[in-house]
Amino acid sequence: MDIAREELTKKPEEISAEKLQSLLDIALRSTAAASDPSHEELICCVERSSLLKKLATLKDLDPADKLAAADVDRSMQLSITGLETFCLSNKVQWPLSLVISRKALTKYQLIFRLLFHCKHVSRQLCAAWQIQQAFRSVKILGTPILRSSILCRSMLKFVNSLLHYLTFEVLEPNWHLMHDRLQTARSIDEVIQIHDFFLQKCLKECLLLSPELLVKVEKLKGLCLQYATSIQILMPSIDVANSENTSKSRKSRSRIDKSQDRDQQLKLASENVVMSESILKFEAAFNSELQSLAPTLSNSSQAEPYVTHLAQCILGVRIGQ
Structure with missing residues (x-):
């Protein structure tokens, strides 16, 4: 994700699949995956449509759900990049x-795209969090910086909890279950059936088969990305950091002078109306979407027990209690 970032931030039609493949090969050769004889069969793909639009073409969805996914995708009007459409494929040989x-x-690609984008959102929020750490040494009580810091923690908790649910509550246990069942399979038809059930x-x-829930999650992730981008633009922490490293003459100044510089920078940040309004806007939108997720999960949990685990992970509540 790091070495391919420049390419992945482009629009899907502008991305060079050959360059991505070259970067993937370099990454694979530098890890333990190089010892896997099948690592050369892994290839890069860049889809031209969003995850929701791709789901609308999936035969496993009900017609009504397909229409809902397509409608929401159009209404969100996302400007997608390679970070939303990148996936992996494999040169699968017979038999x-x-x-x-x-x-x-x-189906594997759909799951990968969801995980990959969640990881991207988490990394962007971590970057926003690091930017705000430049203010740790100054008093931020009652300032937009503190409010933003609390919001960033809430967003990180949501995204990381979602990632935990997807990996440790869904994929890993289901993988072990499939592995155990395959040990007793007696025919290729039974193997196919077990694998299809797993997927x-x-x-x-x-x-991915519940557009109503997925749309809520995608909206929350979108807000997290917008917030992280805004922080990197609006937060004047770079100036604070640079105030200590610009020249030897500044290094020789007293601690009092440096503290005054930080306080002055923080004051400017606190008086930045654009930043204050942006943080309030993101806070209201994120909290509203998060609160609206609870009733949706509650309604779905009656028919789908796994939704209860999801609610516990990302909301910290037990649905129906």
Whole structure:
């Protein structure tokens, strides 16, 4: 994600798949994956549509859900980049292709895209958090900086809890379950059935077959990204950091002078109307979306027990209690 960032931030039609493949090969050769004889069969793909739009073409969705996903995708009007559309594929050889079909690969890609984008959002929020740490040594009580710091923590908690749910509550236990069931499989048909069941269950519990819930999650992730980007533009922390490192003459100044510089910079940040209004706007929008997620989860939990685990992870509440 680091070495390919410059390429992935472009629009899908502007991305060079060859360059991404080259970067992927370099990354694989520098890790333990190089010892895997199948690592050369891994290839990069860049989709031209958003995750919601791709889901609208999935046959496993009900017609009504397909229409809902497509409608919401149009209403959100996201300017997508490679970070939203990047995925991996594999040159599956026969007879393995009997189990891992083109349809199965598509399902793996949908799960990968969801995880990859969640990780991207988490990294952006971490970057925003680091920017705000320049103010740790000054008094921020009652300032927009403190409010922003609290909001950033809330957003990070949401995204990281979602990632925890997807990986440790869905993918890992279902993988172990499939592995155990495969040990007793007696025919290729049974292997295919077990594998298909695994994929279908993962898609379902990762919300990829529940457009109503997924749309809520996508909106929250979108707000997190917008906030992180705004912080990097509006937060004057770079000036604070630079005030201590610009020249030897500044290094020789007294601690009192440096403290006064920080206090002055913080005062300017506190009086920055644009930043204050932006933080309040993001805080209200994020809290509103997060609160509206609880009733949706509650309604879905009656038919889908896994939603209860999701609510516990990202909201910290037990649905129905």
